[in-house]
Amino acid sequence: MKTTLDFLKMKESGEKITMVTAYDYPSAKAAEEAGTDMILVGDSLGMVVLGYDSTVPVTIEDMVHHAKAVRRGAPDTFVVVDMPFMTYHLSREETLKAAARIMQESGADAVKLEGAKGVITMIEALVDSGIPVMAHLGLTPQSAGVLGGFKVQAKTAEQGKQLMADAISCEEAGAFSIVLECIPQQITERVSEQCHIPTVGIGAGVQADGQVLVYHDLIGYGEHRVPKFVKKYTDVYPEIVKAIKNYHDEVKNKEFPSPAHSFNLKEEERIALYG
Ligand code: KIV
């Protein structure tokens, strides 16, 4: 399994880091088999798996439940788990307890927190307690309400400079990496140059030190709210619907199950059954 030190070395050598989200055993297994460097159990699970409109309703129980399955599916991949909405704001103690639960109950390798202001001290407390932390700047979906929706962030030089300062604060607080979501690529370039720790972009351009995509978006798995920055590498949803429709039709037509999918009594038992 790669470690936080490996990710740092990858940045130094210019090797891009790949990350994909996973939420259960088969998605984690597929991500690991594909050789992904890191897996994120994102709280995007609230939207793509649980069908909520935002990540706000996701609980720590949800995260632990899904992260455990991911751990079982990808025992040899570095797994980062999102701390859900409002679990790292109330106090240092609440934050440490929440992160400890995620680490101990799910077997995660790191946690991820959104934002800088007010969160830097929490990053510091977590790292001081031995928990690797990934930061997350730019579009921070847990504050979509405050940001006025899911929109591109840091669209001015001034906002870009603020983001750069935030990124440096995250690095100084001990974060091992920073997700940059939905920002102009020129800002990504500057942040990635300024930081020693790797940036992992989503909708942030090729200049990030790595990339992350949401599993369901990447494979076209039933997610209809797909942002501009997503590239669908395949489109499995129509195939799934087609397969289920075929099954439905074959059952109605008595084509399924065929003899090949059925079990038989031995001849003498069959005779005894009727005799
Ligand atoms: O929850 C998530 O999937 C994320 C990624 C978009 C970075 O936080």
Ligand code: NA
């Ligand atoms: Na997230």
